[in-house]
Amino acid sequence: MLKDMDKLVSLCKRRGFLFQSSEIYGGLNGFWDYGPLGVELKRNVKEAWWRDMVTGHDDLATLPGAPESFDMTGLDSTIIMHPQIWKCSGHYDLFHDFMVDCRESKKRYRHDQVRGRWVEAKGKKIFVASQVGGDEGLAETEQKALKFYNLRAKNAPELAWDGPLVSLTTVQDFSQVLGPDAKELGTLTEPREFNLMFKTYVGALSGEEGAAFLRPETAQGIFVNFKNVLDSSRVKIPFGIAQIGKSFRNEITPRNFTFRSREFEQMEIEFFCHPASSPAWYQFWRNRRYKWYHDMGLAGERLQLREHHTEELSHYSCGTADIEYAFPFLPPGEYGELEGIAHRGDFDLRSHMEGKLDPHSKPDLKVELDADGKPKHRGSGKDLSYFDDITRERYIPHVIEPSAGADRATLAFLCEAYQEDSVPDENGKPRERVFLKLHPRLAPIKAAVFPLVNKDGMPEVAERIYRDLKKSFVSFYDAKGAVGRRYARQDEVGTPYCITVDGQTLTDQTVTIRERDTLRQWRVKADDCAAEIRGLLEKDL
Numbered sequence: 001m002l003k004d005m006d007k008l009v010s011l012c013k014r015r016g017f018l019f020q021s022s023e024i025y026g027g028l029n030g031f032w033d034y035g036p037l038g039v040e041l042k043r044n045v046k047e048a049w050w051r052d053m054v055t056g057h058d059d060l061a062t063l064p065g066a067p068e069s070f071d072m073t074g075l076d077s078t079i080i081m082h083p084q085i086w087k088c089s090g091h092y093d094l095f096h097d098f099m100v101d102c103r104e105s106k107k108r109y110r111h112d113q114v115r116g117r118w119v120e121a122k123g124k125k126i127f128v129a130s131q132v133g134g135d136e137g138l139a140e141t142e143q144k145a146l147k148f149y150n151l152r153a154k155n156a157p158e159l160a161w162d163g164p165l166v167s168l169t170t171v172q173d174f175s176q177v178l179g180p181d182a183k184e185l186g187t188l189t190e191p192r193e194f195n196l197m198f199k200t201y202v203g204a205l206s207g208e209e210g211a212a213f214l215r216p217e218t219a220q221g222i223f224v225n226f227k228n229v230l231d232s233s234r235v236k237i238p239f240g241i242a243q244i245g246k247s248f249r250n251e252i253t254p255r256n257f258t259f260r261s262r263e264f265e266q267m268e269i270e271f272f273c274h275p276a277s278s279p280a281w282y283q284f285w286r287n288r289r290y291k292w293y294h295d296m297g298l299a300g301e302r303l304q305l306r307e308h309h310t311e312e313l314s315h316y317s318c319g320t321a322d323i324e325y326a327f328p329f330l331p332p333g334e335y336g337e338l339e340g341i342a343h344r345g346d347f348d349l350r351s352h353m354e355g356k357l358d359p360h361s362k363p364d365l366k367v368e369l370d371a372d373g374k375p376k377h378r379g380s381g382k383d384l385s386y387f388d389d390i391t392r393e394r395y396i397p398h399v400i401e402p403s404a405g406a407d408r409a410t411l412a413f414l415c416e417a418y419q420e421d422s423v424p425d426e427n428g429k430p431r432e433r434v435f436l437k438l439h440p441r442l443a444p445i446k447a448a449v450f451p452l453v454n455k456d457g458m459p460e461v462a463e464r465i466y467r468d469l470k471k472s473f474v475s476f477y478d479a480k481g482a483v484g485r486r487y488a489r490q491d492e493v494g495t496p497y498c499i500t501v502d503g504q505t506l507t508d509q510t511v512t513i514r515e516r517d518t519l520r521q522w523r524v525k526a527d528d529c530a531a532e533i534r535g536l537l538e539k540d541l
């Protein structure tokens with residue numbers, strides 16, 4: 001299991017998985033580029049999701065745990081949409097975080113992400129803040145407190161700590177706070193709202209009339225196309241619409257590699273169903289999505305399904321669960337969100353019909369009114385209800401939303417896959433090895449082909465196998481360096497199979513196949529090799 005995140009970050013840069021965006025200009029915080037291998041890995045994550053959820057979905061069968069059979073369709077909506085969409089969805093008024101600024105260090109922090117501890121020494125009690133949690137946070141706050149009180153390390157027992165690390169949101173009086181990067185007390189400003197949507201201007205109009213937003217989620221594109229999909233395809237409720245695409249959030253503190261970025265990709269499903277069966281569908285999607293990550297290789301103990309407490313639920317939600325992963329950059333015992341599965345009721349379809357709903361009007365959400373008693377943000381006025389021609393019932397469908405992040409899933413798969421072990425080299429001596437134990441469906445390269453030496457007819461056989469494999473899979477040809485080095489290079493990027501053409505090939509026309517995880521080697525006829533690899537991979541695909 002990966003403990004030191006720096007090892008993975010360095011492998012990702014060295015082998016072309018991930019680069020900082022605009023690196024030659026010093027980089028841009030919160031933006032990441034996927035290199036030659038990274039793009040293959042992320043495409044595989046998205047393709048596995050699309051195939052398992054959409055194109056490969058068996059609409060004739062009732063899946064285990066599902067109340068009945070259902071249809072799935074896809075969609076690709078635009079990133080910039082009518083600005084009214086964000087007003088009705090609530091993002092315009094409510095999609096913000098609270099930030100605090102430090103007058104001394106000029107740094108900006110997300111209010112709820114700053115933690116700290118109360119401590120007293122020399123007759124003065126202060127709150128020492130830090131951006132990290134766990135043992136690292138405890139060590140950092142101690143160092144900062146010693147410095148503040150002008151004490152040596154041996155005087156640490158003079159520090160009287162009052163309680164564990166707690167969030168800055170629990171602190172009322174900021175004059176007693178020592179900011180995460182400050183030397184003086186009371187340099188943090190009061191928390192201020194900060195809308196996370198990126199604003200842009202459409203066409204030649206640069207004023208508010210032309211203002212629009214880069215979407216902060218792909219979901220709204222699905223809701224506003226609900227009627228189009230219904231009218232243009234023969235789907236009937238229950239059915240789901242899936243979409244993969246870029247989303248943008250002007251995060252206050254992007255961090256932890258790609259985990260919190262400002263530009264990222266989401267893989268979202270809006271599943272429309274009858275209100276009466278929606279709790280059962282919620283359970284089905286929660287369990288199905290959890291199983292998907294498990295089947296794709298995330299180990300049980302680092303993956304968890306966490307049901308939200310009632311007080312954590314969004315104003316529209318009757319149930320929400322997060323699928324979380326214990327990323328190595330988090331303190332022990334903490335998990336980061338991979339995907340949220342939310343029961344959203346009829347909130348979204350009604351908002352786009354009637355106008356923005358008042359979040360405080362629970363349980364029967366009502367349209368939020370302005371001072372003149374008119375809708376604060378008017379809906380489309382279009383009828384988004386559904387008519388069931390068998391039961392003759394008309395209703396507004398309820399929605400279950402499994403909403404995943406392609407970048408977070410890719411990062412979790414990379415963290416989980418990173419392994420170190422020791423293998424014998426050509427001379428039988430132990431050699432340290434780094435390998436990515438990626439699920440074969442996710443591996444950027446499926447097979448690599450090596451001629452042992454670049455002569456004696458070996459390259460010809462190897463090239464033929466390589467060309468054959470390339471018709472079906474991303475494959476790699478490598479004729480350079482010692483064969484042990486070539487294996488090591490493929491292990492490091494997670495290639496499940498390597499094929500070597502050697503001296504024996506010329507006498508009996510067989511080649512060696514080597515398996516990444518077990519190091520098992522076996523010989524097959526060169527002419528059967530591509531079919532053998534295809535067979536091995538297809539059992540996983």
Ligand code: GAP
Pocket residue numbers: 216217218219249251258259260261262264265266268337338339340401403404405406407408409
């Ligand atoms: N439509 C619901 C929605 O967008 P969300 O929990 O805000 O819900 C869904 O986002 C998923 O998108 C998250 O579980 C995460 O995987 C991904 N995500 C959200 N913000 C992200 C960010 N700043 N960087 C990378 N991924 C992010």
